[in-house]
Amino acid sequence: MRAILCTEFADPPRLSVAAQDCPAPSAGQVRVRVQAAAVSFMDLLMVQGRYQMRPPLPFVPGTDAAGVIDAVGPDVTGLQPGNRVICSDWTGAWAEQRLVAESQITPVPGGLDLETACTVRYAYGTAHYALVECARLQPGETVFVSGAAGGVGLATVDLARHLGARVLAGVSSPERAAVALSRGAEQVIVYGPGDLKAQLMALTGGRGVDIGVDQVGGEVFGGLSRAMAWGGRLLPIGFTSGSIPSLPANLPLLKNYALVGAFWGAWSQRHPEPSARADRQLLAWIRAGQLRPLVSEVLALEQAAEALHRLGTRAVQGRLVLRVV
Incomplete structure (x- = not known):
């Protein structure tokens, strides 16, 4: 089978197309003939050696x-x-065949194309875990989503809107604002010289944000941490800025808000049954048109390195997909 192979951790990534054998599945495993594979920021960090785990090379x-x-x-x-x-698994998707544990597989309903379906588990799964399992979102609450034009961010905007929240979005440039608005954001803040805390407090009438979902880190997390509402929930899910922030403990103390980590990948492996239920619900909503994943472009498997470059330069809105067969 054809597969994309990473033989060393490097930035920019060094990938090659190789021929590999895919063994028969062992107990509890399923072998999938891959037709489409998603590309995520986590994949970029993984091949750079900057993720919190490093797979054995190659x-x-x-x-x-x-x-x-x-x-x-x-x-x-x-x-x-x-x-x-x-x-899903931590690795192995960019190949014509892959072995996956049965617990990490969800059937795709008829009428849903596989190029859209392959983007659901990581992005919408993270959004669902953050909003529903961790934050216990209630209709009418105000949610702020940073990195709102990217894969996970846009999924979080889309799902929060569907669940009845008022959604505020943060993006890195004016060009990225339109896509967040198209998926249900009521207002969009473009990061820049403005004070994020002041902008969020103004948009919430001085009340603050009920749920903050941050995947940027750095100064964005710092501003958001000072704009939380009483009893709010602040969820760090990533650090695309490259800066891992710290939180002064007096901030959650003064407003009784909670800091809740939302690491969907680890949760889905530890708790496969509720994760699978969430997957099925998300796929049903997508099939019914109630959620709208954005696949901005489909590239050939051999263009994996180009796809990662686009992600790294913030040139992607929504998700990129590799067509495998």
């Missing part, structure tokens, strides 16, 4: 894929060859 990058099951291992129940599925 490895096939890619977290999320969609395709058709072509073999199942012993003890696998409820899945069979021919099923259209989405699947």
Whole structure:
């Protein structure tokens, strides 16, 4: 099978197309013939060696894929060859075949194309975990989403709007504001010389933000941490700025707000059943048109390095997808 191979951690990434064998699935595993694979910022960090885990070299990058099951291992129940599925793991998506644990696979309903479906688990799964499981979002609450034009950010805007929240979005340039508005943001803040805290307090009538979902870190997290409402929930989910911030403990103390980490990938592996339920619900909402993932471009598998370059230079809105077969 063809696969993208990372043989060393480097920036810019150094990837090659290689021929590899994909073994038969063992107990509890499923082999998927991949048709489409998503590209995420986590994938970029992984091949640069900057993620919190480093896979043994060499490895096939890619977290999320969609395709058709072509073999199942012993003890696998409820899945069979021919099923259209989405699947996730820390690595292995950018190949014509991959082995995945049964617990990390969700069937794709009819009528939903696989290029859209492959973007759901990581981005919308993170959004659902953050908003529903961690923050316990209630209709009418105000949510601020940083990095709102990217994959996870845009999914969070889309889902928060669907769940009845008032959504405020933060983006890095005026050109990225329109996409956040198109998915349900009521107001968009473009980071710049303005005081983020002052802007958020003005947009909330001085009350502050009920739920802050931050994947940027750095100064954005600092401003958001000072603009939380009483009893709010502040969720760090990533640090695309490259700066991991700290939080003065008096800030959550004075407003009784909670700081809640939202690491969906680890949660989905520890708690596969609620994660699978969330996947099924998200796919149903997408099929019904209630959520609208944005696939901005589909590239060939061999263009994986170009896709990562675009992500690294903030040239992507929504998600990039690699067409595998």
